[in-house]
Amino acid sequence: MARTISSIMIANRGEIALRIIRACNELGIKSIAVYSDEDTRSLHVKRANEAYYIGPSSAAESYLNTRKIIETATMAGADAIHPGYGFLSENEDFADTCEKTGINFIGPSSKVMALTGDKMKCKALMKKARIPVIPGSDGNIEDVEEAEKNASEFGYPVLLKSAFGGGGRGIRLAKDSNQLREEFEIAAAESRAAFGKAALYVEKYLEGTRHIEFQLIRDSSGNTRHLFERECSIQRRHQKLIELSPSPVVTANVRERIGEIAVRAAETVGYENAGTAEFLRDKDGNFYFIEINSRLQVEHPVTEVVTGLDLVKLQISMAQDYEIPFQQRDLKMHGCAIECRVNAEDPFYDFAPSVGEVGQCTLPYGPGIRVDSYLYPGCSISGYYDSLIAKLISWGQTPNEARLRMKNALREFSVDGINTTIPLYETVMNHDGFIKGELSTDYIDRFHILDIMRADYREMCKRKASSATVATLLQSEFIKRTGGGGLQSSSKKDRRPSTWKNLGWISGGV
Amino acid sequence: MEFRLAETQEEFEGQVIRTFPNGEIIVEINGKEQQVRLVKLATDEIEFLFENSFHRAKVVRSNSSETVMLLDGHTFTMKKHFKFEKFLYKTLSSATSAAENNNLTSQIPGRVVNILVNPGNGVKAGDSVIILESMKMQVSIKAHKDGIVRDIKVRKGTTVARNDVVAIIG
Numbered sequence: 001m002a003r004t005i006s007s008i009m010i011a012n013r014g015e016i017a018l019r020i021i022r023a024c025n026e027l028g029i030k031s032i033a034v035y036s037d038e039d040t041r042s043l044h045v046k047r048a049n050e051a052y053y054i055g056p057s058s059a060a061e062s063y064l065n066t067r068k069i070i071e072t073a074t075m076a077g078a079d080a081i082h083p084g085y086g087f088l089s090e091n092e093d094f095a096d097t098c099e100k101t102g103i104n105f106i107g108p109s110s111k112v113m114a115l116t117g118d119k120m121k122c123k124a125l126m127k128k129a130r131i132p133v134i135p136g137s138d139g140n141i142e143d144v145e146e147a148e149k150n151a152s153e154f155g156y157p158v159l160l161k162s163a164f165g166g167g168g169r170g171i172r173l174a175k176d177s178n179q180l181r182e183e184f185e186i187a188a189a190e191s192r193a194a195f196g197k198a199a200l201y202v203e204k205y206l207e208g209t210r211h212i213e214f215q216l217i218r219d220s221s222g223n224t225r226h227l228f229e230r231e232c233s234i235q236r237r238h239q240k241l242i243e244l245s246p247s248p249v250v251t252a253n254v255r256e257r258i259g260e261i262a263v264r265a266a267e268t269v270g271y272e273n274a275g276t277a278e279f280l281r282d283k284d285g286n287f288y289f290i291e292i293n294s295r296l297q298v299e300h301p302v303t304e305v306v307t308g309l310d311l312v313k314l315q316i317s318m319a320q321d322y323e324i325p326f327q328q329r330d331l332k333m334h335g336c337a338i339e340c341r342v343n344a345e346d347p348f349y350d351f352a353p354s355v356g357e358v359g360q361c362t363l364p365y366g367p368g369i370r371v372d373s374y375l376y377p378g379c380s381i382s383g384y385y386d387s388l389i390a391k392l393i394s395w396g397q398t399p400n401e402a403r404l405r406m407k408n409a410l411r412e413f414s415v416d417g418i419n420t421t422i423p424l425y426e427t428v429m430n431h432d433g434f435i436k437g438e439l440s441t442d443y444i445d446r447f448h449i450l451d452i453m454r455a456d457y458r459e460m461c462k463r464k465a466s467s468a469t470v471a472t473l474l475q476s477e478f479i480k481r482t483g484g485g486g487l488q489s490s491s492k493k494d495r496r497p498s499t500w501k502n503l504g505w506i507s508g509g510v
Numbered sequence: 511m512e513f514r515l516a517e518t519q520e521e522f523e524g525q526v527i528r529t530f531p532n533g534e535i536i537v538e539i540n541g542k543e544q545q546v547r548l549v550k551l552a553t554d555e556i557e558f559l560f561e562n563s564f565h566r567a568k569v570v571r572s573n574s575s576e577t578v579m580l581l582d583g584h585t586f587t588m589k590k591h592f593k594f595e596k597f598l599y600k601t602l603s604s605a606t607s608a609a610e611n612n613n614l615t616s617q618i619p620g621r622v623v624n625i626l627v628n629p630g631n632g633v634k635a636g637d638s639v640i641i642l643e644s645m646k647m648q649v650s651i652k653a654h655k656d657g658i659v660r661d662i663k664v665r666k667g668t669t670v671a672r673n674d675v676v677a678i679i680g
Contacts, residue, residue, distance in 0.1 A: 186641070189624065190648055344645070352618040353645040359568065383619055387645040414583040416568050423584075460584060461517040466539055468586040469513055469522045470546055470560050471567035472577050473537055476511065476590070477526050478551055479572075 003104055003320050005080045007032060009073045010048070012084030013063060015372045015391060016296075017044035020082045023312035024049075032076050034069060036062035038382045043374040052076055057384045063087045066094050070101055080104035080319060082312075086386065089295040090117055106319040108272040108294050115269050116292040119163050120201060122269065126289050129268040131261055134280065134288045136203035144184045148177050150202045157207075160184060162191035163199040171238040173205060206282050208440050211235065212247050213278040214262035215303045216292075217314055218271045223324045226259040226277075227303050227311075228333050233439040234428065236351065241421070241444075242428060243299035243339045245306045248399065248437030249281070258287050265289060274300075274315045280441075301372060301393045302337040335395055336402040340410070342373075342390040344381045346419035347453060355383040359416035364409035368395040368402070371409075381418055389420065399437070403429055427453040516576075516587035612660065614677040616651050620644030622668045622676075631659045633679060640664065640676050653679055 007030035010017045017033060021044065024031035033048030038057035045051040052072045055062040062068070064087055073081055081103055083089035089107065096110035108116070116122055120140060123133050137150040140163050151158040151174070160172045160183055172187045174180035188198040215227035231247030232240040250258070262277035269292060276297050278290040300311045318324070345351040357380045363371050373390030381389060392409055396402030407429045410422055428434050433447045440446065461468075513522040527536040533548040550557035554569040568580040577588045620642035627639050638650035639659070660678040664670055 186648065186650075189641070193623065193643070193648075194646075349617065352649070353620065353647065355619055355645070383621075383644045385645065387647075416580060416583075457584070458518060461515065461586065462520070464565075464581055464584070464586070465515050465518060465520050465522070466544075467560050467563075467565050468515060468567075468579070468581050468588055469524050469539055470537055470544075470558065471556050471565065471579060471581055471586075472513055472588040472590070473511065473524050473526055474535070474546070474548065474551060474556050474558065475567070475569060475572060475577060475579075478553070478556075482553075 003079075005029060005104060005316060005320055007076075007078050008080045008082050008106070008316070009034065009069075009076060009078035010044070010082050010084065011063065011069050011073075011088055012082075012086070013039055013042060013044055013385065014374045014388065016084040016298075018047060018374055019372055020084060020312055021047050023310065023316065026310075027313060027316060029316070032073075032078050034063070034072060036384075038384050041379065043376060043379065050076060057382070059087065059384060063385075066091070066097055069094075070097055070103070073103055074101060078103060080106055080316075082106040082315070083295070085295050085298055090293070092117055104319055106273065106315050107296075108275065112270055112272055113294050116271070116275070116294045119161070119291050122291060123289075125268055126265060129264060131265055131268070131289045132287060134203055134206065134290065137201045140199040140201055144181050147180060147184055147200070147202050151177065151180055154204045156180075157205040159203045159205045160187045161201055161203060162187065162195065163197075163201055206280055206288070208283045208442070209233075209280040210247070210249065210439055211240070211278065211441055212250065212258075212281050212287070213276050213293075213297075214259055215297075215300070215311070216262055216266045216271065216275045216277055217311075217318065217324060218266050218273065218275075219318045219324045220272060220321045221323050222267075224263045224266050224271075225324055225326070225328050225331065226262045227307050227309065227331065228255060228259065230297075230299055230302050231439065232299060233441050234434075234443050235441050236444050238441075240299065241341055242425065243302050243341075244399075245302040245337050246333055248439070249285075254285075261287070261289070265292060273318050274311055298341065298388065298391065299339050301370060301391060302339045305337040305370065305393055305395045306333050306335060307331060308334065335397050336399045337393060337395050338402045338406050339391055339393045340406065340425040341388055341421070342392055342413070342425075343387040343421045344389050344418050345387050345421055347421050347424040347450070348457070349419075351421070352419075353383060353387055354419040355381050357381075357417055361415040362412065363390070364392065364412035366405065366408060366412075368405045369393070369409050370395070375415065389415070389418075392425075400435075403435065423457060424449070424453055427456050430456075512591060514589040516589055517585075611655070612657075612678050612680045613675045614639060614651065614654055614679050615673050616640075616642065616670045616676050617672060618642065618644055618649060619671050620649065620669070622664045622666055622670065623648065625662060625664070625666060626650075627659050627662070627677075629659050629661055633657060633659060639679075642670065651676055655679060 008024055009032040010020045021031045031048040033044045033051040034054045035045045036057050054068045088094040092110040092113040095105045095113050098105035127133050135154050141147045157175045172183040174183050192198045210233040212229050212231050214229050218224040229247050229250050230243050230245045232243045234242035265277045276293040279287045281287050304311055344354045346354050360377050361375050370393040375389055394402045394406040396405055410426050524539045527538050529535050535546040537544055537546055547559040556567045558565055570578040579586050623643045624641040633653040635653050635655045637653045639653050640651040642649050657679040660680045662677050664676050
């Protein structure tokens with residue numbers, strides 16, 4: 001009855017493709033990568049056992065091209081497809097096509113995905129199963145007028161969400177009806193661009209909330225376990241930036257109680273494989289179910305680090321109909337983990353995307369440090385795909401040890417040629433509110449973290465100002481002495497490091 | 511030479527006093543002589559020890575008026591001969607700024623997914639003019655001032671680079 005997997009096509013790119021390749025290697029499973037024009041030199045292409053070209057750089061023509069991916073999987077003889085996160089990972093039509101083609105889709109069935117993907121239907125089911133949910137519109141909203149009517153019923157501020165969204169895309173906040181009208185257009189456009197449909201719904205925005213989610217696994221025999229919580233409250237524009245496990249506000253009792261609710265949620269929808277039940281926790285400690293994400297989450301490493309489990313290998317095992325080999329009571333949380341999502345964005349310039357070729361880069365090492373990244377010196381960061389370039393994960397016996405290790409790792413992490421969100425994380429790791437665990441989804445705004453980051457940067461500049469002067473002096477002297485050939489003409493060709501001696505500066509003083 | 515660090519607006523006066531074959535250099539910064547040990551000097555990369563700590567500078571771009579570098583991973587913009595430049599700026603700025611002021615530029619690279627105004631429309635500073643998509647994010651380019659849209663320089667689907675002029679608002 002077991003559906004044996006001996007080869008897996010990874011329908012994704014970047015760090016998650018590398019993560020899955022590693023799991024395949026450990027299991028002795030052949031890994032099959034796919035790539036677009038833009039990714040010819042990407043690390044996943046180099047690391048997989050086989051790599052197949054699937055089309056132009058635009059995601060719609062490559063990583064979202066169901067027909068091409070299925071064709072390629074069939075041609076390559078892949079037993080299974082791992083979709084990673086994003087792209088086709090929560091696309092029920094894709095899962096359905098896999099099923100019909102006889103390819104084992106590593107994730108829930110198309111039927112389950114259709115249910116968890118339709119947030120309104122899912123919410124209604126949860127309500128019936130007496131799982132607490134947030135007040136909101138009953139069903140999708142067709143036009144702005146209806147949205148306004150709903151919003152005025154339970155009061156502003158409200159969130160405007162795409163019913164097919166995920167990972168924070170298509171979610172917008174409106175503080176009044178004017179803003180609602182403005183945001184509705186943009187949200188509808190985003191939803192159409194990403195999912196082909198503009199189905200939106202309105203929900204009451206709870207203030208001072210924390211985002212806490214439970215990792216779930218459920219095998220095909222119906223065994224369900226939760227792998228404890230992750231707190232993902234540190235966000236910007238509803239995109240997670242930093243994730244922790246455990247959450248500083250979840251006690252053993254709460255963990256058990258909400259964990260049971262999460263398990264019940266998985267059973268309510270007949271969930272399969274690995275997934276996540278997301279909750280919001282309000283100031284008073286009430287938890288509200290938001291949704292089940294039917295994919296491997298970006299932040300899965302923090303759970304792996306504190307439980308010692310390998311979620312990708314578990315996924316592959318469950319996809320082969322093996323039963324989960326442990327009981328809930330066997331699971332223990334060990335220490336604390338923090339993850340920072342290093343994005344190619346400029347935190348000093350409204351998080352503007354930063355693309356281009358990476359020069360030298362140094363990834364951090366050391367006790368309790370894990371880096372999931374596709375960076376290498378000379379790689380390029382494309383504007384066609386998302387901005388996540390690395391996930392930096394630290395582990396410590398205590399929250400403070402994890403934090404201090406993260407601080408070290410951030411300092412060691414350097415990438416030439418592009419801007420990253422590292423300065424923001426350095427500020428957060430030093431911030432009193434973070435140290436005390438005073439988190440909420442508006443943490444960045446509430447504590448004016450961006451202003452603190454700017455001040456930190458100015459301080460650092462002051463400290464290094466005389467070093468910068470020295471560097472500029474040396475550089476000017478170099479230009480002067482080498483005939484002022486300029487940098488543009490020679491910098492690419494002349495990669496050979498010159499030393500003081502072979503520059504002919506030996507003659508002594510100036 | 512005179513320098514001004516753009517990030518802090520601090521001013522420095524510095525020069526190389528003496529260089530030795532073993533890589534040792536004596537520099538003078540704000541009247542104080544200090545020792546530097548040069549480790550590596552290439553066209554776009556400098557490594558040195560200064561005040562007993564190691565530094566690496568990667569030159570991003572450099573010309574006679576400024577050097578932009580990554581020093582130990584952080585961006586520093588060093589203006590050179592700034593007093594002279596300040597004088598030049600004062601005399602030249604009034605002539606060029608009026609026309610440049612009308613240019614609405616994109617601060618990020620991306621693909622144009624929507625244009626929200628037409629030539630002839632009035633806009634207020636902060637109004638969304640163009641929506642770009644980059645790295646899966648939709649980012650709006652907002653009017654930099656009140657005025658009338660004189661021209662749109664891009665079309666839907668166009669790819670724009672950082673600092674490209676996308677519209678003229680006059």
